[in-house]
Amino acid sequence: MQLRPQSRGVIHAVSPEPFVAPSNRPNFLAEEEDRRVIVEGMKIARHIVEQAPMDVFRDMEMNPGPNCCTDADWLDFARSNGQTIYHICGTCRMGTDEKAVADPTLKLRGIEGLRIVDASIMPKMLSGNIQAAVFIIAEKATDMILADAAR
Ligand SMILES: Cc1cc2nc3c(=O)[nH]c(=O)nc-3n(C[C@H](O)[C@H](O)[C@H](O)COP(=O)(O)OP(=O)(O)OC[C@H]3O[C@@H](n4cnc5c(N)ncnc54)[C@H](O)[C@@H]3O)c2cc1C
Incomplete structure (x- = not known):
């Protein structure tokens, strides 16, 4: 979780009618700094769980799994699985x-x-x-x- 994201979204009224839903563009991960923090954060999480004292708690990494290796893989995982809170x-x-x-x-x-x-x-x-x-x-x-x- 990037607690201080730099990316900013926009929400705009699209009609004077109050019941017409506004246009909402969250713009997640638009800024390079947010992408970097998210990718590095997930890599640190994997590193922690890989440590020997964690052996008793860990079996295999299910998500994103061993095929996720490069920063581009991590970012792709974040984009397709990330959620707003x-x-x-x-x-x-x-x-x-x-x-x-x-x-x-x-x-x-x-x-x-x-x-x-x-x-x-x-x-x-x-x-x-x-x-x-x-x-x-x-x-x-x-x-x-x-x-x-x-x-
Ligand atoms: C699923 C979910 C989980 C969350 N979990 C947490 C959490 O664990 N901890 C935390 O701190 N925050 C949490 N939040 C965030 C927090 O609930 C919101 O940030 C907060 O409630 C926002 O308050 P608000 O008064 O700005 O808006 P709201 O609480 O959305 O209040 C807006 C009010 O305006 C009313 N309203 C809308 N349109 C009209 C209208 N035309 N006329 C009259 N009334 C209208 C709505 O019915 C609503 O009662 C969560 C939010 C969600 C959606």
């Missing part, structure tokens, strides 16, 4: 620059009265499970919404 985030990134969708108080820039409170505002991908961070975003947003309402 469903940590989609950052599609409405929070920030202060021109390209940020939400401001640091989670308000949608350019539209009055609308905040975004979910994983989409994360400016960067976390290197781990993201649900706890979503809860924290929600708690923080609640405080900001209540503070605004009290003014």
Whole structure:
């Protein structure tokens, strides 16, 4: 698992109709660094399991198996067997620059009265499970919404 991938995907609305599914291009392994890390990581995993103290636990390597030898083989295995861990985030990134969708108080820039409170505002991908961070975003947003309402 590449916990800090450099590849970035895109998701775009394709229609003003809300029930039309958006176009989603994850773009996995687009960046050379991600390909390198994934290939090296799998090679290290094989190396660890090949060590003598692991003999009692290991029989044969089933996947990708002994025919996987070159970096190209490993990458091919990653491309055909890799899975997302469903940590989609950052599609409405929070920030202060021109390209940020939400401001640091989670308000949608350019539209009055609308905040975004979910994983989409994360400016960067976390290197781990993201649900706890979503809860924290929600708690923080609640405080900001209540503070605004009290003014
Ligand atoms: C299979 C799977 C396993 C996962 N496992 C883990 C894990 O082990 N640990 C971890 O930390 N994270 C895990 N995640 C990731 C985590 O669940 C999500 O990142 C997190 O739930 C995102 O929260 P969110 O509020 O951004 O979006 P969501 O939780 O998707 O919430 C979006 C909400 O909006 C509602 N909605 C959508 N459209 C509309 C609409 N038009 N009008 C009104 N409501 C709408 C949806 O019904 C939904 O309730 C997993 C995700 C998946 C899919």
